[in-house]
Amino acid sequence: MKKKAVHYLNQFFGQVGGEDMADFEPVLHDGALGCSNIFNGVAKNVEITHTLICGDNFVASHPEEAVERCLKFLEGKSFDLFIAGPAFKAGRYGNACGLVGKAVSEKFRVPVISSMNVENPGVELFRKDIYIFKGGARATTMKPDIEAMAAFADKIAADQRLLPAAMEGYFGRGIRHQVFLADLGLEPVPACDRAVDMLLAKLNGAPFETELPIPAQDLVAIAPAIKDIRKAKIALVSSGGIVPSDNPDRIESCSATRWGKYDIAALERFPAGEYKTIHAGYDPAVANQNPNVVVPLDAIRELQKQGVLGEVDDYFYTTVGTGTTQGEAARMGQEISAVLHARGVEGVILTAT
Numbered sequence: 001m002k003k004k005a006v007h008y009l010n011q012f013f014g015q016v017g018g019e020d021m022a023d024f025e026p027v028l029h030d031g032a033l034g035c036s037n038i039f040n041g042v043a044k045n046v047e048i049t050h051t052l053i054c055g056d057n058f059v060a061s062h063p064e065e066a067v068e069r070c071l072k073f074l075e076g077k078s079f080d081l082f083i084a085g086p087a088f089k090a091g092r093y094g095n096a097c098g099l100v101g102k103a104v105s106e107k108f109r110v111p112v113i114s115s116m117n118v119e120n121p122g123v124e125l126f127r128k129d130i131y132i133f134k135g136g137a138r139a140t141t142m143k144p145d146i147e148a149m150a151a152f153a154d155k156i157a158a159d160q161r162l163l164p165a166a167m168e169g170y171f172g173r174g175i176r177h178q179v180f181l182a183d184l185g186l187e188p189v190p191a192c193d194r195a196v197d198m199l200l201a202k203l204n205g206a207p208f209e210t211e212l213p214i215p216a217q218d219l220v221a222i223a224p225a226i227k228d229i230r231k232a233k234i235a236l237v238s239s240g241g242i243v244p245s246d247n248p249d250r251i252e253s254c255s256a257t258r259w260g261k262y263d264i265a266a267l268e269r270f271p272a273g274e275y276k277t278i279h280a281g282y283d284p285a286v287a288n289q290n291p292n293v294v295v296p297l298d299a300i301r302e303l304q305k306q307g308v309l310g311e312v313d314d315y316f317y318t319t320v321g322t323g324t325t326q327g328e329a330a331r332m333g334q335e336i337s338a339v340l341h342a343r344g345v346e347g348v349i350l351t352a353t
Contacts, residue, residue, distance in 0.1 A: 002043075002045055002046055002047040002157070003045060003046045003047070003080040003081060003153075003157040004046075004047060004049045004078055004079045004080050004081075005039075005046050005047065005048045005049065005079055005080065005081040005082065005083050005153065006048070006049070006050045006051070006052055006074065006077070006079045006081075006082050006083070006104075007032070007033075007036040007039065007048045007050070007051045007052065007083045007084075008051075008052045008053075008054075008070075008082065008083065008084040008085070008096075008097060008100055008101065009033070009034065009035070009036070009051060009052070009053050009085075010022075010053070010054065010055065010056045010090075010092075010093045010096060011024040011053065011054070011055040011056065013034055013035055013139075014029075014033060014034060014051065014053030015033060015034050016053060016055070019282065019283045020283060021055060022055045022056050022057035022058070022092075022282075022283065023055050023057045023058050023061070024053070024054065024055030024058060025054065025055070025058055025069070026052065026053070026054040026058070026066060026069045026070050026073065027052075027053050027054075027073075028050055028051070028052050028053075028073040028074075029050065029051040029052075029053060030049075030050060031048075031049065031050070031051070032048045032049075032051060033051040033053075034051075035142055035146060036048045036051050036083075038142065038143060038146045038147075039083065039146050039149070039150050042146070042147050042150045042151075043150040043153060043154055044154050045153070045154040045157035045158050046080075046081060046150065046153045046154060046157050048083065049079065050077060050079070052070055052073060052074070052100075054066055054070060054096065054100070056090075056092035056093050056096055057092070059092070059095065059096040059099060059100070060092050060095065060096070063099055066096075066099075066100070067099060067100055067103045070100050070103070070104075071103055071104065071107055074104065074108065079108075079110065080110055080157065081110055081111050081112075081113065081153055081156065081157070082101060082104045082105070082108070082110055082111070082112045082113070083112075083113050083114070083149060083153065084097035084098075084100065084101045084112060084113070084114040084130070085097045085114045085115050085116065085135075085145075085149075086114065086115035086116065086133075086135045086136075086141075086142065086145040086146060086149070087114065087115065087116045087117075087120055087122060087135070088116065088117050088120070088135060088136060088137055088138055088139060088141070088145075089116075089117040089119050089120050089137045089138070089323050090120065090281075091120060091121050091122070091281070091322070092281075093122075094114075094116045094120035094121060094122025094123070094125075095121065095122050095125065097114045097116070097122060097126075098114065098122040098125055098126030098129065098130065098132075099126070101114055101126065101129070101130045102126055102129040102130060105129060105130055111131065111153075111156050112129075112130035112131065113130070113131045113133070113149050113152055113153055114126075114130055114131065114132045114133070114149070115132065115133040115134075115135035115145045115146070115148065115149050116132050116133075116134075116135055117134075117135050117136060117137045118134060118171075119137070119323070119325055119326065123171055127171040127172070127173055127174075128173050128174050129173075131152065131170045131173075132170055132171045133145065133148050133149055133152070133169055133170045133171075134169055134170065134171060135148075137255075137323070148169055152168060152169075152170070161183070163184060164179065164184075167184070172213075194211070198210065218330075226346055226347050228310075229308070229309060229310065229347065230307060230308065230309065230310050231310045232309075232310050232311070232346040232347050233310065233311040233312075233313060233343075233344055233345050233346050233347075234300075234309055234310070234311070234312050234313065234345070234346070234347045234348070234349060235312070235313035235315070235316070235317065235340055235343075235345040235347075235348050235349070236264070236295055236296075236297065236300065236312070236313070236316040236317070236348075236349055236351075237316070237317045237318070237336060237340075237348050237349070237350045237351075238294060238295045238316070238317070238318045238319075238350070238351045238352070239318075239319055239320060239321030239324075239350075239351075239352050239353070240277060240279055240287070240294035240295065240318070240320075240321070240351055240352055240353045241253065241277040241278045241279030241287075241294075241318065241319070241320040241321075241353075242270065242275055242276070242277050242287070242291045242294050242295045242318055243260055243262070243275065243276065243277075243278055243318055244262060244274065244275055245273065245274055245275060245276050247278055248260070251278060251318070251319060251320060252278075252320060253278045253279060253280040253320060253322075254280040254281070254320065254322050254323040254324075255322075255323040255324055255325070255328075256319045256320040256321070256323075256324045256328065256332075257324075257328050257332075258319065258332075259317060259318060259319035259332045259335070259336060260317070260318050260319070261315045261316075261317050261339065262315060262316055262318070263314060263315055264297060264312075264314065264315065264316050265314035265315075267297060268297075268298065268301050269292050269297050269298035269301065270290075270291035270292050270295065270297050270298075272288065272289055272290060272291065275291040276288045276291065277291065277294060278320060279320050279321075279322060279353060280320070280322055280323075281320075281321070281322030281323070281353065282322075282353050294351060294353065295316060295318070295351055296349075296351065297316070300312055300349070313340075313343060313345055315343075317336050317339070317340075319332055321352060321353070
């Protein structure tokens with residue numbers, strides 16, 4: 001008999017709607033729905049019997065309520081595994097999969113399996129709490145991502161031996177066990193010989209893989225506090241995608257590699273029609289009606305009039321955050337910082353979405 005699973009999906013993959021339905025409240029659907037059918041088509045030992053759907057914005061705006069209502073739906077239901085996603089590079093979706101999945105794991109004591117791209121913030125937030133497989137960046141990898149999740153679910157359902165994270169394909173959870181190489185189908189080389197082999201490979205510039213990986217730390221020193229913000233020069237920087245209506249620098253709406261610098265010296269606020277958002281990660285309607293909800297120039301000018309803020313840089317700096325890789329974000333941040341330093345900017349008001 002197959003084990004039973006519940007599949008968590010957001011409003012898009014749950015076939016409710018797009019960004020306009022991102023505030024959709026949790027519902028539980030009997031049976032498989034949408035991409036859940038892909039899972040059922042490839043899994044041998046597991047069957048999705050229910051589909052749990054919730055909008056990404058609802059989880060982000062009401063995390064405690066969303067989790068509580070999702071858990072309430074599952075009370076009294078018989079299930080052995082919980083599947084979430086895949087979430088690809090979608091940050092809100094990844095956060096929702098992790099947040100709900102972690103709560104389900106803790107309350108119902110069942111394995112939780114998800115899939116996310118390495119750039120999804122949900123990976124770092126929840127990799128220690130649930131199994132997160134290394135997935136693609138876009139929905140075009142839906143089938144292979146689900147196949148990887150289903151294969152692992154089958155192993156759990158069949159009570160097969162689970163291999164280390166690197167061999168199974170999920171992100172390491174920081175859990176260590178004593179493992180004999182022979183049990184993994186590998187040659188049982190003594191640890192002292194493996195260590196010497198790695199050292200020789202390193203000395204000779206040959207490839208090698210450590211058995212004790214140490215995460216790279218990319219720490220930025222905290223800047224000293226501004227002594228008197230009334231006398232400081234402040235700049236507006238945003239990853240919310242607000243640009244002049246013709247998007248002169250052709251900044252991408254997703255996975256950005258460009259940023260823009262635009263003159264606001266004569267503006268009291270961003271006028272609708274002359275400025276808009278190009279950001280593909282949220283509903284643009286409100287931001288296009290009033291770009292100041294993303295880059296609060298109107299509020300900044302009011303604080304200037306009140307004497308709360310001093311000088312504001314004549315330019316604002318903008319790009320798009322959704323899907324943008326850490327490498328590109330770091331490069332653009334360094335480039336913008338160089339311009340800010342050259343212009344004597346002492347502080348930044350950084351807004352997202």
